[in-house]
Amino acid sequence: xxxxxxxxxxxxxxxxxxxxxxxxxxxxxxxxxxxxxxxxxxxxxxxxxxxxxxxxxxxxxxxxxxxxxxxxxxxxxxxxxxxxxxxxxxxxxxxxxxx
Amino acid sequence: xxxxxxxxxxxxxxxxxxxxxxxxxxxxxxxxxxxxxxxxxxxxxxxxxxxxxxxxxxxxxxxxxxxxxxxxxxxxxxxxxxxxxxxxxxxxxxxxxxxxxxxxxxxxxxxxxxxxxxxxxxxxxxxxxxxxxxxxxxxxxxxxxxxxxxxxxxxxxxxxxxxxxxxxxxxxxxxxxxxxxxxxxxxxxxxxxxxxxxxxxxxxxxxxxxxxxxxxxxxxxxxxxxxxxxxxxxxxxxxxxxxxxxxxxxxxxxxxxxxxxxxxxxxxxxxxxxxxxxxxxxxxxxxxxxxxxxxxxxxxxxxxxxxxxxxxxxxxxxxxxxxxxxxxxxxxxxxxx
Numbered sequence: 001x002x003x004x005x006x007x008x009x010x011x012x013x014x015x016x017x018x019x020x021x022x023x024x025x026x027x028x029x030x031x032x033x034x035x036x037x038x039x040x041x042x043x044x045x046x047x048x049x050x051x052x053x054x055x056x057x058x059x060x061x062x063x064x065x066x067x068x069x070x071x072x073x074x075x076x077x078x079x080x081x082x083x084x085x086x087x088x089x090x091x092x093x094x095x096x097x098x099x
Numbered sequence: 100x101x102x103x104x105x106x107x108x109x110x111x112x113x114x115x116x117x118x119x120x121x122x123x124x125x126x127x128x129x130x131x132x133x134x135x136x137x138x139x140x141x142x143x144x145x146x147x148x149x150x151x152x153x154x155x156x157x158x159x160x161x162x163x164x165x166x167x168x169x170x171x172x173x174x175x176x177x178x179x180x181x182x183x184x185x186x187x188x189x190x191x192x193x194x195x196x197x198x199x200x201x202x203x204x205x206x207x208x209x210x211x212x213x214x215x216x217x218x219x220x221x222x223x224x225x226x227x228x229x230x231x232x233x234x235x236x237x238x239x240x241x242x243x244x245x246x247x248x249x250x251x252x253x254x255x256x257x258x259x260x261x262x263x264x265x266x267x268x269x270x271x272x273x274x275x276x277x278x279x280x281x282x283x284x285x286x287x288x289x290x291x292x293x294x295x296x297x298x299x300x301x302x303x304x305x306x307x308x309x310x311x312x313x314x315x316x317x318x319x320x321x322x323x324x325x326x327x328x329x330x331x332x333x334x335x336x337x338x339x340x341x342x343x344x345x346x347x348x349x350x351x352x353x354x355x356x357x358x359x360x361x362x363x364x365x366x367x368x369x370x371x372x373x374x375x376x377x378x379x380x381x382x383x384x385x386x387x388x389x390x391x392x393x394x395x396x397x398x399x400x401x402x403x404x405x406x407x408x409x410x411x412x413x414x415x416x417x418x419x420x421x422x423x424x425x426x427x428x429x430x431x432x433x434x435x436x
Binding site: 010011012013014015016017018019020021022026027028029030031034062064068070074075082088089091093094096 | 144145147159192205227299382413419420
C-alpha cells in the first residue's frame with residue numbers, strides 16, 4: 001500500500017475520531033508525523049481537519065531519522081549500570097524505516 | 100434497473116421515526132429526516148482522547164474509559180526519582196489530583212478512579228520498593244508494604260481485592276502472585292508450568308478470583324506470548340497470544356483486551372481480544388508505544404478501554420490518550436456520492 005505523510009500536533013480529543021479510524025488507518029511516528037493511505041479522500045479530509053503540513057516520504061524519513069539519532073545519542077550517554085538495569089534501563093531506540 | 104423490492108422481495112419501510120426494535124440488516128426510510136438508514140456493524144476503532152498533563156512512561160493506571168486514573172511514571176524532567184503526579188480523566192480531559200506520597204514508576208495498580216491501590220515500582224535513591232498506597236478519590240494514604248519488592252508487576256481487581264502477578268524485586272524475577280485484600284497482603288502460588296508469560300511487564304485483566312495474565316518479559320532476552328488464567332486459588336495455562344509482547348490489559352477474564360506496550364522490536368500498536376477460548380488480532384491504536392505497561396484503565400470492559408502514556412519509538416514519553424470502542428451494531432445513514 002502507498003502512503004502519504006503529514007506533520008500535525010495531536011491536540012487530544014477529536015484529533016482522531018472513531019469515524020476517522022474506522023475509515024482509514026492512521027499511524028503516528030515521532031515528530032508529530034502521521035502516516036495515512038495515499039489516494040484516500042477521507043484521509044485527505046482528515047489532514048485538512050487537523051491542519052496537517054504535507055511532507056514527502058523523504059522529508060518524513062528525515063524527521064524521524066533526526067529524532068531517533070538524538071534519542072540513540074542520549075541512550076548511548078547513559079551509564080552502563082543504568083542501561084543494564086531491568087527496570088530503569090530501556091531499549092536503545094531503533095531506526096524506523098517508513099514504508 | 101434493479102429495485103430493492105425486486106432483489107429482496109420486500110419494500111423498504113417508510114417510517115416517520117427510527118424503529119425501536121431494529122435488527123441488524125434492516126433498512127428503512129426516515130420520512131422526517133428524509134434519509135435512508137440501515138442497521139449494520141461498526142468495526143473496532145480507536146479515537147484520540149485528551150492529552151495527559153504530564154507525559155510519562157512506565158506510569159500506572161486504573162478506572163474506566165470515562166473515569167480513569169493514572170499515577171507515577173518517569174520522564175526526563177523528574178529523572179529516575181520518578182513522578183508523584185496523579186491525574187484524573189473524565190472522558191475528555193486530564194486534571195491533576197492528590198500526588199503519591201512516594202514518587203516512583205513501574206508500579207502496579209488497580210481499582211476505580213475513587214478507590215485505587217498502587218504498589219511497588221522504582222524510585223531513586225530508594226530503589227525497588229514494596230511501598231503500597233491507597234487513593235480515595237482525593238488523596239493517597241500509605242498502607243502495609245507488600246511481602247516483596249515488586250517492580251513492573253501487573254495488578255488487576257480492585258482496591259480491596261487485587262491480584263498482583265510477577266515483578267522484579269531487585270534480585271529475582273518472580274513467577275508467582277501476591278494477593279492484596281482490604282489492606283493486607285498474602286503470598287499466592289506460582290504461575291502454572293510451562294510458564295511462557297513474563298515475570299515483568301505482563302498485562303492482566305479481571306478480578307482477584309477470576310483473572311487472566313498475559314505476555315511480558317522473560318529474562319534474559321525473551322518476550323512472552325503465553326497467557327494464564329487464575330481462578331482464585333491456582334493458575335492454568337491458557338491459549339497463546341498471536342504476538343509476543345509486553346502488555347497492558349483491560350476487561351475481564353473471558354472478555355479481555357491486550358494492548359502491546361512493547362514488542363521485541365520496540366514500540367508497537369498491537370491489540371488483541373480474548374473471548375475465553377482464543378486471542379484475535381484487532382485494530383491497533385494510532386501511536387505505537389513502549390514502556391506503556393500497566394497504563395490502561397483496566398476495570399473497563401474490553402469493548403470500551405483506554406490507553407495512555409508510555410513512550411514513542413524515539414524514546415520520548417508521550418502524553419497522548421487513545422480510546423478503544425469495540426464493534427457493535429450501529430445505525431448508519433446511506434449516502435450516495
